[in-house]
Amino acid sequence: SQDVFILQQPSAAPPPKTLPLRPIEWGQLNFISTTDTHGWLAGHLLQPSYAADWGDYASFIEHIKETADEKGVDVIVVDDGDQHDGNGLSDATFPNGEVSQKILMMAPIDLMSIGNHELYKCEVTQQTYDMLAPHFDGRYLTSNVEIMLSNGSWVHIGQRSYRFTTKNQGINIMSFGFLFDFKLNCNNSRVSNVEDVVKQAWFQSAIREPGIDMFLVFGHYPIRFWPEIWAIHRAIRAVHKSIPIQYFGGHSHVRDFAVLDSRASALQAGRFLETVGWLSIDGLEPGKSEHSPDYDKPLKYSRRYLDFNPYSLSFHTNKTLGPDGTFATKNGKKISKLIDEYRIQLNLTYPFGCVPTDYLLEKAMYPGPNSLLSLLEDHVLENLVGDDVTLHGNSRLIFINSGSLRYDMYEGIFTVDSGYIVSPFDNAWLYIPSVPHSIAKEILGKLNSLDYIFMELTTPISRTMMVRQQNLGDTFDINVMNSLISAMSGPKDQEDLRTTGYVTIDDYGMDGDDTPHKPYPLYYLPNAVATKDAFPGDGSDPEATDVIFLDFMKPFVLDALTKINSTTPKDDWKVLEYGGKPVKELIKDYVRGWGTDCIKDMK
Numbered sequence: 001s002q003d004v005f006i007l008q009q010p011s012a013a014p015p016p017k018t019l020p021l022r023p024i025e026w027g028q029l030n031f032i033s034t035t036d037t038h039g040w041l042a043g044h045l046l047q048p049s050y051a052a053d054w055g056d057y058a059s060f061i062e063h064i065k066e067t068a069d070e071k072g073v074d075v076i077v078v079d080d081g082d083q084h085d086g087n088g089l090s091d092a093t094f095p096n097g098e099v100s101q102k103i104l105m106m107a108p109i110d111l112m113s114i115g116n117h118e119l120y121k122c123e124v125t126q127q128t129y130d131m132l133a134p135h136f137d138g139r140y141l142t143s144n145v146e147i148m149l150s151n152g153s154w155v156h157i158g159q160r161s162y163r164f165t166t167k168n169q170g171i172n173i174m175s176f177g178f179l180f181d182f183k184l185n186c187n188n189s190r191v192s193n194v195e196d197v198v199k200q201a202w203f204q205s206a207i208r209e210p211g212i213d214m215f216l217v218f219g220h221y222p223i224r225f226w227p228e229i230w231a232i233h234r235a236i237r238a239v240h241k242s243i244p245i246q247y248f249g250g251h252s253h254v255r256d257f258a259v260l261d262s263r264a265s266a267l268q269a270g271r272f273l274e275t276v277g278w279l280s281i282d283g284l285e286p287g288k289s290e291h292s293p294d295y296d297k298p299l300k301y302s303r304r305y306l307d308f309n310p311y312s313l314s315f316h317t318n319k320t321l322g323p324d325g326t327f328a329t330k331n332g333k334k335i336s337k338l339i340d341e342y343r344i345q346l347n348l349t350y351p352f353g354c355v356p357t358d359y360l361l362e363k364a365m366y367p368g369p370n371s372l373l374s375l376l377e378d379h380v381l382e383n384l385v386g387d388d389v390t391l392h393g394n395s396r397l398i399f400i401n402s403g404s405l406r407y408d409m410y411e412g413i414f415t416v417d418s419g420y421i422v423s424p425f426d427n428a429w430l431y432i433p434s435v436p437h438s439i440a441k442e443i444l445g446k447l448n449s450l451d452y453i454f455m456e457l458t459t460p461i462s463r464t465m466m467v468r469q470q471n472l473g474d475t476f477d478i479n480v481m482n483s484l485i486s487a488m489s490g491p492k493d494q495e496d497l498r499t500t501g502y503v504t505i506d507d508y509g510m511d512g513d514d515t516p517h518k519p520y521p522l523y524y525l526p527n528a529v530a531t532k533d534a535f536p537g538d539g540s541d542p543e544a545t546d547v548i549f550l551d552f553m554k555p556f557v558l559d560a561l562t563k564i565n566s567t568t569p570k571d572d573w574k575v576l577e578y579g580g581k582p583v584k585e586l587i588k589d590y591v592r593g594w595g596t597d598c599i600k601d602m603k
Ligand SMILES: Nc1ccn([C@@H]2O[C@H](COP(=O)(O)O)[C@@H](O)[C@H]2O)c(=O)n1
Pocket: 036, 082, 116, 117, 120, 251, 252, 253, 401, 402, 403, 404, 405, 425, 427, 456, 457, 458, 459, 460, 552
């Protein structure tokens, strides 16, 4: 039997001290938004800047709603999907999310949409249909996503649209919830192209319903560069020249705010419960005809990215923290307690070993001594042992996509939870036997070439970097970007700042981050890395090599092979199961080798 080992719970984590926060700006209509939570409901136990938990969030929402009523304004709480794959609380159960989705539903969220991580596995899609959609009772929106029922018929997982009138300002809102044009879903779901859906009769008649004051289009699509948001915007603007439209997006894991026109904007609230997005709008005129002569005045927006810690959340609600404080509500406390209990029940706090230093994703130079990708490439992947003993000793190239590693690995105790956090997927290993080395050696270059930018293989992190780079101009030079961010933050100011964190550049400038930060370093990450194993000792190349990769990469590897060698049709490459431990287990084995001194110190 394993020891139960309790790490400090997030609610007890010390808040970052004396951060220079500013009160949020309220408008007639206000939004609180989260996206890409990926199971992080327990918060970030090792990072005080993000150490609130879902209970704290529920308390925050309740207080903000109360204040809205006092002020006579409205607040709408939106979540844009991707709730699985990224944390033990969501992924240590079967189906994933069995516990975490129940906890998620305990916060008073008004509108929710589906993400691609609700569609990779058939059982998770079924769970979403059975559990989330009924809970939200018409407010779980999947305007372009359907599920196949056991009788073979197709129905929308949630609703296609939801129309409502706000409580205090009486704003009549038509809302939709879209997913980007996702293709890697399990076969019990169907995602229709956004471009096609906005032409469908139901959408065209929904946007023509009389008496609408504004549109709210939220969902799981990036708000910049990707075509989906513009397809929706063109469709609505073709009918309503200047009706207010508010967008909320997700998927690319960034903080971002984009202005589409003087009466339409879009907000994206980061990832992994590091961020709560705040948006307020003033200048809305509910009930006024859009044909009135002065209807098209620019709206006034205020946007803010709040770091997800109890200090920040309580500051904005004017409540106090601590056991006798006024911040944690009854429901909030109940949620926090449940999270703590489930973490223990799921054994997430069990420690495997001690990580000697930080191994980081985009925050460390790759290749380099602190790069998590380098750790895998140089030390971990070579320990993969396939099921077929006759293959042992063959030269091999082992590929992983960097997007399969989801978060940094920090110095200190590595727990069951850390395993899910770093590598949540149970992707199986596949291989193509004896690929001529002249072809095999080209695969990595192809996977990392620009052809794959914006394809599913691209890591959310590289998409993040592209957004930040693009906002600073047309350069793709990461060094230029980093020095610009430092220069714009001001070196003097940075010395005064205590916490490192996001420095967001969006269409309104650089004042969106609620807590001013020293910028995180940001380095380029390739889409994929590869380990060479059992190559000839004299440094020469083998004639042929086994090409091993995660099943998620199969379409991309086959595509790359076809590009390299157009004479072999895609289907002629023999792809077989390789067996062996998933990446998470290989990492755990490696961590065990680092010993348990830090755990003994704590006992
Ligand atoms: N089985 C899987 C599923 C996904 N990935 C990686 O996740 C990326 C998508 O994540 P978002 O949070 O941005 O939706 C995808 O591009 C892959 O990199 C995976 O590795 N294995």
